[in-house]
Amino acid sequence: MAHPIALKQLNVFVTVAQEGTITAAAEKLFLSKPAVSMALAELEKQLDHKLFDRNNNRLIINEQGKRLLPLADELLARSQTIEQLFNQTGPATGQLRIGSSDTVGNQLTPFLLRDFRHYAKHDDQSLFISNTSQICHMLSEFELDVGLVEGKVQQADLVIEPWLADEMVVVCHPNHPLTQIKNLQICDLEHSEWILREAGSGTREFYLNRIAPRLEHWHQAFELNTTEAIINCCAAGLGVTCLSKFAVQHAVNDHRLVILPLPLDMQRQYWLLYHKEKYQSPLMEMFLSFAQQWHFSQ
Incomplete structure (x- = not known):
């Protein structure tokens, strides 16, 4: 009779799926590499299915592994709930x-x-x-x-x-030439120096979908991966940007930035x-x- 599948094996499987290598999984689990390899091999043997495709040192989860992942995740979450059942006084347990x-x-x-x-x-x-x-x-x-x-x-x-829901705003330094224009229009932003987030950012995506198509000439002066860095660059007079109103409010309150009033739906x-x-x-x-x-x- 086959041994029942152990939670340790499922934990190893989920960690390898997330980390992609035996080495990284072993470090995360505080186990030796042979122990991780053995637990994974035992699980694959018990299930009579390979769960990963081997590619050099990387383990890429295959279709069988993808079927197992949500079930393994659920069992580990439930076991964690059981472990913490008597440790917490409130109704909610787990992480x-x-x-x-x-x-x-x-x-x-x-x-x-x-x-x-x-x-x-x-x-x-x-x-x-x-x-x-x-x-x-x-x-x-x-x-x-x-x-x-x-x-x-x-x-x-x-x-x-x-x-x-949030509102996006275009902001710049209080002394930027754009602040002097009455009845500001999108076309007034032509040839501006823009400070933007990196690819994969929702803030950058908003700018590229909503503002950039309305401009013939715009230039990316800086690409930065934190909002605060962008705010500081704008406050230093290095360009204009488009950010969440939530994110810039403190800098506007401190008079480091001003919001440019544009006739454009900027809801997000x-x-x-x-x-x-x-x-x-x-x-x-x-x-x-x-x-x-x-x-x-x-």
């Missing part, structure tokens, strides 16, 4: 791994977490901030439970729900994401419901 794109993660998610902790009496959450495309990739790999992003997402394996939607096959623990269900009803206040 919640949240990913946010830059603007949302810096401006909104900390306040959402503050309010959720107060509401749920639960404080075991992690927050990872990157650009929208990276958050989507991590949700696909089951490395995150929930994503809160500003970029438009089209990904078949994710549930994509509209979340909060934020999105709440999770994997279609992700096991929704009571904690995750509670968080999703709370996030959908939440209103931002500092």
Whole structure:
């Protein structure tokens, strides 16, 4: 009779799927490389299926592995819930791994977490901030439970729900020549020096979809991967940018930047994401419901 599949084997499988190599998985799990290789080999033998395609030192999850991943993720989440069942006094147990794109993660998610902790009496959450495309990739790999992003997402394996709305604004230094123009129009932005986020950022995508097509001549002066760096470059007079009103408000209040009044719809939607096959623990269900009803206040 075959041995039952052990949680340790499933944990090794999920970690290898996420890390891509035995070496990286071993480091993350604090195990030796032979121990990781053996656990994976035993699991593949018990299932009578290979779960990865071997390519040099990399292990690329195959179709069989992709079928197993959501089930393994669910079993590990349930076992974690059991382990923590008697350690916490509140109704919610387990850990919640949240990913946010830059603007949302810096401006909104900390306040959402503050309010959720107060509401749920639960404080075991992690927050990872990157650009929208990276958050989507991590949700696909089951490395995150929930994503809160500003970029438009089209990904078949994710549930994509509209979340909060925001307004985008074009800002510059208070002494920039554009601040002197009355009844400013989009055409006045021709030949401007723009400071933009990197590829994969929802903020950059908004600029390229909504503003850039209306300009014949624009130049990217800098490409930076944090909003704060962009704000500081604009405050130093190095160019203009398009950012979330939430993100620039502090710099506008300090008179380091001014918002240029443009006759353009600059509304932007934020999105709440999770994997279609992700096991929704009571904690995750509670968080999703709370996030959908939440209103931002500092």
